[in-house]
Amino acid sequence: MEEVKVSFLIPCFNESGNIDKIYEKIANDFSGEAIQLVFVDDGSKDNTIAEIKELSRKHDNISFVSFSRNFGKEAAMLSGLKKCKGTYTALIDADLQQDPLFVKQMVQILDSNPEVDVVCAKPARRKESALKKFLKEGFYKIDNWISEVPMEQDASDFRTFRNNVKEALLSLPEYGRFSKGLFSFVGFKTQYIEYEVKEREIGVSKWSLTKLFRYAFNGIFSFSNFPLVFILYLGIVFLGAMEIVFLVSLFTHTFETCRLAMTLLFLVGVTLCMLGVVSLYLAKIYSQVKGRPIYIVKEESKDEH
Ligand code: UDP
Ligand code: MG
Numbered sequence: 243m244e245e246v247k248v249s250f251l252i253p254c255f256n257e258s259g260n261i262d263k264i265y266e267k268i269a270n271d272f273s274g275e276a277i278q279l280v281f282v283d284d285g286s287k288d289n290t291i292a293e294i295k296e297l298s299r300k301h302d303n304i305s306f307v308s309f310s311r312n313f314g315k316e317a318a319m320l321s322g323l324k325k326c327k328g329t330y331t332a333l334i335d336a337d338l339q340q341d342p343l344f345v346k347q348m349v350q351i352l353d354s355n356p357e358v359d360v361v362c363a364k365p366a367r368r369k370e371s372a373l374k375k376f377l378k379e380g381f382y383k384i385d386n387w388i389s390e391v392p393m394e395q396d397a398s399d400f401r402t403f404r405n406n407v408k409e410a411l412l413s414l415p416e417y418g419r420f421s422k423g424l425f426s427f428v429g430f431k432t433q434y435i436e437y438e439v440k441e442r443e444i445g446v447s448k449w450s451l452t453k454l455f456r457y458a459f460n461g462i463f464s465f466s467n468f469p470l471v472f473i474l475y476l477g478i479v480f481l482g483a484m485e486i487v488f489l490v491s492l493f494t495h496t497f498e499t500c501r502l503a504m505t506l507l508f509l510v511g512v513t514l515c516m517l518g519v520v521s522l523y524l525a526k527i528y529s530q531v532k533g534r535p536i537y538i539v540k541e542e543s544k545d546e547h
Contacts, residue, residue: 244276245276245329246276246277246278246303246327246328246329247275247276247277247328247329247330247349248272248275248276248277248278248328248329248330248331248332248345248349248402249277249278249279249280249325249326249327249328249330249331249332250268250277250278250279250280250332250334250342250345251280251282251319251322251323251326251331251332251333251334252264252279252280252281252282252322252334252335252336253282253284253315253318253319253322253335253336254281254282254283254284254286254290254294254318254336255283255284255285255286255290255312255315255318255448256286256287256288256290256445256448257286257288257290257336257337257444257445258286258288258289258290258293258444258445259444259445260336260337260338260444260445261281261290261293261294261297261336262293262297263338263444264334264336264338264342265279265297265301265304267338267341267342268342268345269301271342271343271345271346272342272345272346276328277303277328278303278304278305278326278327278328279303279304279305280305280306280307280322280325280326281294281297281304281305281306281307281322281336282306282307282308282309282318282319282321282322283306283307283308283309284309284312284313284314284315284317284318285309285310285311285312285313286312291306291308294306294308305325307321307322307325309321315399315448316419316420316421317419319333319399319419319421320411320412320419323408323411323412324412326408329404329405330348330349330352330402330403330404330405331402331403331405331407331408332345332348332349332401332402333399333400333401333402334400335399335400337442337443337444337445338440338442338443339439339440339441339442340363340398340400340437340439340440341437341438341440344363344400344435344437345402347361347435348361348363348401348402348435349402351433351435352402352403352404355433357431358431358432358433359403359404359406359407359430359431359432359540360401360402360403360404360407360425360430360431360432360433361401361402361403361432361433361434361435362394362397362398362400362401362425362432362433362434362435363398363400363401363434363435363436363437364394364396364397364398364434364435364436364437365396365398365436365437365438365439366436366437366438366439367438367439373451374451374454377454377455377458378396379395381458381461381462382395382396384462385458385461385462385465385466388462388466388468388469389423389462389465389466390427390465390466391423391426391427391465392426393422393423393426394426394432394434397422397425397434399421399422400437401425403430404430406430406540407428407430410428410429410430410535410538411424411425411428413535413538414427414428414533414534414535415532415533416464416532416533416534418460418463418464419464420457420460420461420464420465422461423461423464423465426465427465427534428538429538429540430540464532467525467528467529470521470522470524470525470528471518471521471522471525473514473517473518473521474514474515474517474518474519474521474522475518476514476518477510477511477512477513477514477515477516477517477518478511478515479511480507480508480510480511480514481507481508481511481512481515483507483511484504484507484508484511487500487503487504487507488500488504491504
């Protein structure tokens with residue numbers, strides 16, 4: 243088989259009706275180019291997998307994985323990544339909200355800028371409820387404040403990247419995956435382009451508000467130990483408050499009246515501090531079990547002499 247230039251990685255959950263359409267669109271936009279389409283059926287309950295299999299019988303540039311149940315888009319992306327053989331990998335949704343023509347633009351940027359490793363699309367405008375928008379903005383603010391690696395606001399999963407980035411992503415073995423954070427963690431030079439999000443023609447969005455909340459919490463807890471360290475800070479605040487009450491009671495001669503409040507503040511403060519110490523160890527264990535590489539190399543000398 244000739245060398246594949248672009249592998250399209252397409253996670254699909256109940257996308258019946260979109261499979262043929264996205265194939266046609268990509269094949270059309272990239273006619274004459276060596277491409278591969280990797281479909282991951284994330285435990286769909288409709289005809290998605292039958293449609294993918296039918297497509298793979300007709301064309302030899304189709305690879306697929308089918309999950310035993312719905313494991314989520316992150317899991318789908320990880321499994322598909324292992325099947326991508328192209329020089330570039332393009333992550334794209336199955337619902338045609340992301341126009342494959344933008345991948346063409348991303349490929350051109352990668353072709354002409356060897357120093358750029360990832361091209362990421364940011365939605366120019368998106369029709370969303372005010373609540374969803376507010377929650378998203380809040381999430382980015384909190385996350386960038388406490389997270390180990392800052393995240394670009396509104397950066398989508400619609401990206402095209404080189405193999406070094408793919409290998410780096412595959413070297414992260416963690417369970418609770420959060421791709422926006424993983425992309426920030428692996429680093430590499432990223433260029434952002436704007437794209438217009440199209441309306442979904444077939445099917446519905448798979449992201450309910452609860453699913454989004456779970457996703458956001460996963461993002462925060464996977465990339466920050468701050469919630470654990472916060473317990474220690476809280477303990478210190480309680481002990482500080484106790485000292486203030488103590489000093490005030492000395493000056494105002496109300497020691498007897500304040501004794502109960504001071505005892506309570508002291509006990510809660512000490513307990514939280516002890517719990518905080520346990521959390522610090524827990525944070526270290528958590529960092530260790532995530533098993534992330536300590537560094538990721540972008541380039542090095544061959545050293546064969
Ligand atoms: N998806 C998936 N597993 C899920 C949810 C979504 O593979 O559990 C896929 C879905 O089929 C689509 C992409 O992820 O190709 C983005 O999902 P969706 O269009 O529902 O998200 P939105 O565009 O509303 O953010
Ligand atoms: Mg969509």
